[in-house]
Amino acid sequence: MDFLTNLINGISLGSIYAIIALGYTMVYGIAKMLNFAHGDVIMVGAYICFCAMGYLGLSPILAVLLSIVGCTVLGIVIERLAYKPLRNAPSLDVLITAIGVSYFLENAALLIWKSDPKSFTSVVDLPSLSLFDGQLVISGVTMVTVLACVVIMIALTTFTTKSKQGKAMRACSEDQGAARLMGINVDSTISLTFAIGSGLAAIAGVLLCSAYPTLTPTTGLMPGIKAFVAAVLGGIGSIPGAVLGGVLLGIIEIFAKAYIGTQMSDAVVFAVLIIALLIKPSGLLGKQIKEKV
Amino acid sequence: MSRVSEALKPNTKMVPLPSDYIVPERDVNEIPVLECRHLGIDFGGLHAVEDFNLTVGKTEIAGLIGPNGAGKTTVFNLLTKVYAPTRGTIMLDGQDTAGMSISRASQAGIARTFQNIRLFSSLSVEDNVRIGLHNQVHCGMMPGIFRTPRYWKSEREFHEKSLELLDVFDMSSYAGITAGSLPYGAQRRLEIVRALATNPKLLLLDEPAAGMNPSETADLMQNILKIRDQFKISVMLIEHDMDLVMGICEGIAVLNYGKIIAKGTPEQIQENPQVIEAYLGKSREA
């Protein structure tokens, strides 16, 4: 039963990573930039939800919605102010700017909410599911998280393959110049991608803090990095890849914690990434792009 | 020929000699610099190059022509080991290049220029040539860092040799300029100088006259002949400018859909009906 419990915990954690990784992957696919501030948007999302429930007394559903709206707006603002002027800049300059944005969000949060950890109240008020005479307990948060992950993946896949904006997104990620010539508004498409990515970050932040209820200004940092690892593991730019990478990473992390030790679990996670990339240099589901000579 | 007597040894597999063995008369007693036998590569299901047989003499100027997308650059990529062939062999100056890396092939004596210029554009013109001389002048990492006498000697050698090579194209006055800021024609010439610096036996030029006006092209033709005579090497070029190809190439191969459709002297190629068809399409009367 330990095995099953670990597996379920792993899938639950992995689903959170997957939701964050989806945001990473979409932004990378279209803007070809590593948005290091993504992890901090998660943290902001969780704080908004925390304040909406604690100070405004909103219901969990409303608080989550408010948090999604807040992060979406934040994502668009960041893109417009910090990233858009750098559209033609060297990629490292964009990376440093993203790091600057990340520092900014972290320290702004530190000023507003102080460094003491906030105890987050779960937004999920569902009873746990008890199986095998109570030997296997699946919490409400776990069920909601996994469900949310699946729904988001299906919705995103449908969106990018079926809808007009989704197709525009894919066109932009293939070739921005050509997309522009076809009459696609590249700027608004990129804004839309950031909006979706940040909205997903809000959901991930709320779910993360519902499962692990301590909230500090650096809460988003490590999940952000790991989700990035998950996105690369699955093949950055690929939606199913991000989900696969996220879930795998979550499972590996929980099992490493259980069987190898808490201290070394992160090392195991990163080692798996390295090995996977050495075998498949563009990730599990990524496209291999060969340079034309 | 010695090749035939070797093939007649007992237990050796008998292969028919390729009938298309043509080289300039002066090179007939030398080992050909390049021999491709049944060379082929597939991309997915597509036979990008198929059954490519070609022999290039020791000091021959050879031309590879054909319509766009015929697979000419792919052949260059096969010869320089950018791609590993799916089938067939490449003999470079009598040495099988199977399994070689790109840099090994360069050391074995093949050098090239690129269709879309690939210079070390942030470095100076002289540094570009010095990098071409990488395997001609030696100085390890430690002597380089600690500036031993060996370092100073090698730097002097680098400097002298690179200016000597730049002089071939009257470019030594550009030595200190950033390669990326050179005018287009000079960038093309610098690429040739850099390739020559590797001390090749066979120099591959991928569309050397692209974007040049007629007088520049005429200069280029003179320069290609000069290189061949001065360095005693063979030159193989891909080119769409027929004046250049017919003017200086001794042997020409025509590629279409990855296959050689004709081979011969410029005169033979110009009269070949298959070549005319490949370039202009079937005539209505036929």
Add this chain to the structure above:
Amino acid sequence: MTMFKSMSKSARSTFTTYAMVVVAYVIVQILANGGMITNSLTGQLVPICAYICLAVSLNLVVGISGELSLGHAGFMSVGAFAGVVAAACFSSSVPNDALRLILSIAVGGGCAAIAGFVVGIPVMRLHGDYLAIVTLAFGEIIKNIMNNLYVGLDSAGLHFSMTDANSLGMSGGTILINGPQGAVGIEKLSTFFAGFILVIFCLFVVLNLIHSRSGRAIMAVRDNRIAAESVGINVTKYRLMAFVISAALAGMAGALYAMNYSSIVPKKFDFNTSILILVFVVLGGMGNIRGSVISATILTILPEMLRAISDYRMLIYAIVLILVMLVSNNPTLKGAWANLRSRLRGRRGRPKVAAAEAAGDAPEGGDSDE
């Protein structure tokens, strides 16, 4: 001055870099002797030297070799702890402090070089963002290993363990590295002078390398990998060379850094530290060694200067970072700057070709806006 003018452009630029560092050192020494430097800044002198070395060494990978590395702090960490252990081991056999410091820094650099080689072999199979993420992963793995490393020294020699301090099996002696608590009771061997020498050494190695056959091969791979291969350069060898030298220098800097404190924890060398060094390099200008020296110095002092408004200092730091990037990439300002430069040049009566020539000075004399 006539001698200065007769030097080649690259030699002149190299000379300026060394001169700048020496002059800065002399000025700071004079100010310190006159008691004109605050205590908090005096405490920062050795770290500034260490960060300069780290920035210069990372620039070798990021600017000269053209690979984004996000795990530089890992090599700093290896060097720091190896240096601390070495210093403890040599404490009886090498009584001279300066010699012991040199030996410890050399051991730190050597261990980091080995780590760099081990990490570099798999890393060099990858390119671009994938390479970057793997260096990040290795940085985190090194941090994790250091967090679980226990090293003790007794009469029987060194003891290592990856579980806890008890399993070291020590008879007396001292615990040098105690897992997450890191190294404690470090002998403070580092001095500002030692830091200055190490900075000069790093500059010497990196600048000389750039102007040698190996350095040109490294830059050739950066500018155009396929072309470099096609002229017979062993791409993997030279990428790995840059990576390992960079790791070794980072290790030396780490050893210097660690021996400036009485205790040091593995958590100090995390992802944020790697990013901090990367920020020095990018703000100083990719491939611009002198720029790295200047930006590492300013950006280490800046947060100290902002201490008065301590709550807001990191916020201001973040805003400065974003603004510098936005301003330096603004096309209007860029054009104005290029105009100004060419005018200044024109007044000095240099020939037109020099403008093109100066643009190619990027490896050490170029400007970050190019």
